[in-house]
Amino acid sequence: MQTNQLKKVTAAGLLVTLGIIFGDIGTSPLYVFSSIIGNRPITKELVYGGISCVFWTLTLQTTFKYILLTLQADNRGEGGIFSLYALVWRYRHWLYFPAILGAATLLADGIITPPISVASAIEGLNGVHGLENIIVPGNALTIGIVIGIITLLFFFQQFGTKVVGSAFGPIMFLWFSMIMFWGIIQIFHFPNILAAFNPYYAIELLVKYPNGFWLLGAVFLCTTGAEALYSDLGHCGKKNIQVSWIFVKVALVANYFGQAAWLLHSGKTTLGGLNPFYEIMPHWFLIPAIVIATLATIIASQALISGSFTLISEAVSMNFWPRITIKYPTDVRGQIYIPSINWILYAGCVGMMLYFKDSNSMVVAYGFSITVAMIMTTTLMFYYMKFVKKWSPLIIALILVIFISVESSFFVANVVKLAKRWQFLIFEISLVFTMYVWFKARKISNRFLHxxxxxxxxxxxxxxxxxxxxxxxxxxxxxxxxxxxxxxxxxxxxxxxxxxxxxxxxxxxxxxxxxxxxxxxxxxxxxxxxxxxxxxxxxxxxxxxxxxxxxxxxxxxxxxxxxxxxxxxxxxxxxxxxxxxxxxxxxxxxxxxxxxxxxxxxxxxxxxxxxxxxxxxxxxxxxxxxxxxxxxxxxxxxVIAPATSVKLQRTELSQVPMHY
Structure with a gap:
């Protein structure tokens, strides 16, 4: 199917969009709610407040900021932070820095998305009778299975995804249908959970619940795929993304509310290591659910890897990154393969899995960089709204107040994760350093072109x-x-x-x-x-x-x-x-x-x-x-700054000792 056909709102276009765009954000129900609850006692205040925060985060950040607003900033149909930078760079000379910081942090957090997603799916086998003592989160076998899947995923990047890519859409449609169905079943058991749509519960959690504000770090995980969603704009088109998001958001909200309903309906006082995502399903359906979840997480990881290739390719073209080998494994427009980036990401993913060992530990370190990337996108969007769209200053101010309030809160809540993720800073600083040096050095050398x-x-x-x-x-x-x-x-x-x-x-x-x-x-x-x-x-x-x-x-x-x-x-x-x-x-x-x-x-x-x-x-x-x-x-x-004076003193020949 041709790219221009995919950008028309058709059933086929919507199906392909599900497979390409929503993998990352679509698999977040695997770990978001278990991260919010953690080891805390299950109370109505915590559950209602947590699910209310999730709903309004999806509404404000994903729906309002990205689906309705940021997707408007398309560069001839293409999205992503470098596409946005290409639209606004001429208005302020320093805008290269938010573009660099946003791109680097998005890439850096990308090394944890595949392991956390795949591990969350595989660890569900722990609930299958007979596997309780075999598939244990953090043991060598579980880690080996996750690393094996990740290895195959990165190995097959060199061949492209033209053949298997056609299956992405149907699999993700099955995934969203599954999580929506089981979520709705639980809501029927406890319909009072729908009261959590009221933002009062979110505010009460953040203000009154002990250390409730810091739960925003876990809540934020529900929207981590939104930045990648914008980056993939060029693959499917704005209309297909916006229309398919209606189905995706309904499925996500239904599943999140279903998990919350189960927590209050089950009689559990604590999670005790249980994952509410799998607990809302009957035991007979657990293995099919794990298979579908694993396939969905692989697709989500594939989308992230492809997005990283595109991001680096743009960085090379815009003089933010050294020239590297770029290959075209298929004749599909825009599908590229960058060997060096592929294996750097692979090494990072394996390293994260070996270091953190299980999904719960990785969740603690996840999300900080994405908040930084989102803030950088907001910075560039301000100049897009002001100079390109020429919107009313009052409207721009109102939008900025909303985004700055929300994103600064998420940023502060995620800062505490730095102690758990200091290893990421090395990778992130290396990326920022490389992009900054390459960009500034080219600027310096170009000043001295004659x-x-x-x-x-x-x-x-x-x-x-x-x-x-x-x-x-x-x-x-x-x-x-x-x-x-x-x-x-x-x-x-x-x-x-x-x-x-x-x-x-x-x-x-x-x-x-x-x-x-x-x-x-x-x-x-x-x-x-x-x-x-x-x-x-x-x-x-x-x-x-x-x-x-x-x-x-x-x-x-x-x-x-x-x-x-x-x-x-x-x-x-x-x-x-x-x-x-x-x-x-x-x-x-x-x-x-x-x-x-x-x-x-x-x-x-x-x-x-x-x-x-x-x-x-x-x-x-x-x-x-x-x-x-x-x-x-x-x-x-x-020669940019030639030496202007040479302190070399001449002496008489007779004073110079002779050596033979």
Whole structure:
């Protein structure tokens, strides 16, 4: 099914949306209510207040903020924090930082979503007769099963999800139908639980219940998938998400209220290690429920992994992340595979499982980073509402008061988790550091790019091209240029062509890649600056398009030949059979940090870190999709802050001792 068809509100589109969008938030009933109750005595005040908090959190954060408001901030149909940043970056120069912090924290908390979801499902086997002493939360067998499932999940990422992806929608429809059905059954047994829709119970819990405010850290888990929901906007479209959310929210609310009804109807005084999600079901249905829950958690994890790939791909395109290998395992638009990120996430997930051992321990450490990501989205949304949508200041102020009040409360309640999750800070700080250094270093180096008037070199390049005394370097010589203005060219490119060993070519091509704010733009223009001799090609590529320069350039040559925009016959590799010449030589100019620089401490640290990270990153040759044999790398020293004074003293020759 084509992407544009999925964005229409159809039964098929809604079914696919269930499989792609709502996996994370949809599996939260597995652990949210057991986390709220914990080891506390089961009381009406706690249960009514907890379920009321869950309902109003889903209403304010997920429904109001994301489904109704944030989904409006679509960038040509695409969502996510970098898509939002692409819409507002021009209004304030510092908005790169909330984009970086939001993306990094979203990725960091992603390493705990697969293990906590899968573990919550597998641990349900503990309630099956005969398995009580075998599948025990935290024992080696349970941990091994969870790690085995996670290993298979990450291993199959390299093959894409085109085949099994078609089953995601039906499975998630079955999942939501199941949790809604058993929840409604429990509500029939104790219909008085519906009184918890009244926000009074939520307020009473937070204000009067002992340490009730800190329960918000557990309540927040019900909305952790909302940020990922926005990131997946481009896969299904706004309308499909909004319509399918009606069914999803009804199912979630029914299940949460059903769990609350069981807690008050069962006569239990404490949970005692029981999970109310499984307790509301009859024992004969437990194994089918666990199978469906496991499949649902795998789908939820898959959605999170795919979203991480997309996020990093956007970061690479927008100069927030080093260039890395990106693969396309299927012909499905937007489906990518990033090996390095896949195995980093895998290592993180396994590490979390081995460290925390069971889902209850992981719940304690879950949620802090997502609150940070949500606050960063709110920050960017303020500038979107103010400058892009131009809404009334009164409406914007009202929206901000609601979101800031809710999210700051969740943030404070989750701060106490830092002691339980200090290991996450290492990963999060590493991500933020990498993105910040890469972004700022590119800004610093671009400040010292020297451009010249390109037109003043036209005659020299023409003479060089016809000078047969110099061996021909290539038929088509191609340089990548950062000059936005066609009249300019980098000094280093001119030096590369004319100085030392002049590079004679029949045609000089200068290729510029312009990243658009739209996700999937693929356009180009050709400008014959000197007919048949000096030609500039501008590629306009969306921030989700991988720049495969060699493939795109050959397409330009073919169409140039077909439409006769550029003349030159065989000089362009054209023959009567319309074959493209293979005599194309690309030159990439790479910089290294010169020892002659004298930086400020800040810039020196950023640039040295940048070049250290660059050693681990993919080369420009691979990143731009250039054939190995047709590309030459020229290394030049990067001198940003040259030494202005050298304290070197001359002495008389007679005073210098002679050594032989």
């Amino acid at each position: 451009f010249e008037n390109f037109m003043q070199h036209f005659d020299t390049l023409k003479k060089l091209s016809f000078d047969t005394s110099i061996p021909k370097y290539a038929t088509h010589l191609v340089y990548l240029t950062k000059a936005n203005n066609k009249k300019n060219i980098e000094s280093r490119i001119i030096d590369s062509i004319l100085k030392k060993r002049p590079k004679r070519a029949d045609v000089y091509w200068f290729v510029h890649i312009n990243r658009t704010d739209e996700p999937y733009t693929m356009e180009y223009t050709v400008d014959e600056m000197v007919p048949d001799k000096i030609i500039r090609v501008d590629f306009n590529l969306g921030f989700r398009v991988q720049p495969r320069v060699h493939l795109f350039f050959r397409k330009v040559l073919e169409e140039t030949m077909d439409y006769y925009d550029v003349k030159g016959g065989a000089r362009y590799g054209c023959s009567n059979t319309k074959e493209i010449s293979t005599d194309i030589r690309y030159v990439i100019i790479e910089k290294f940090l010169s020892v002659e620089n004298e930086f400020s401490s800040r810039e020196g640290f950023i640039l040295r870190s940048y070049f250290a990270i660059k050693e681990l990153a993919q080369s420009d040759k691979k990143a731009f999709g250039l054939d190995m044999s047709d590309t030459e790398i020229e290394n030049i020293p990067m």
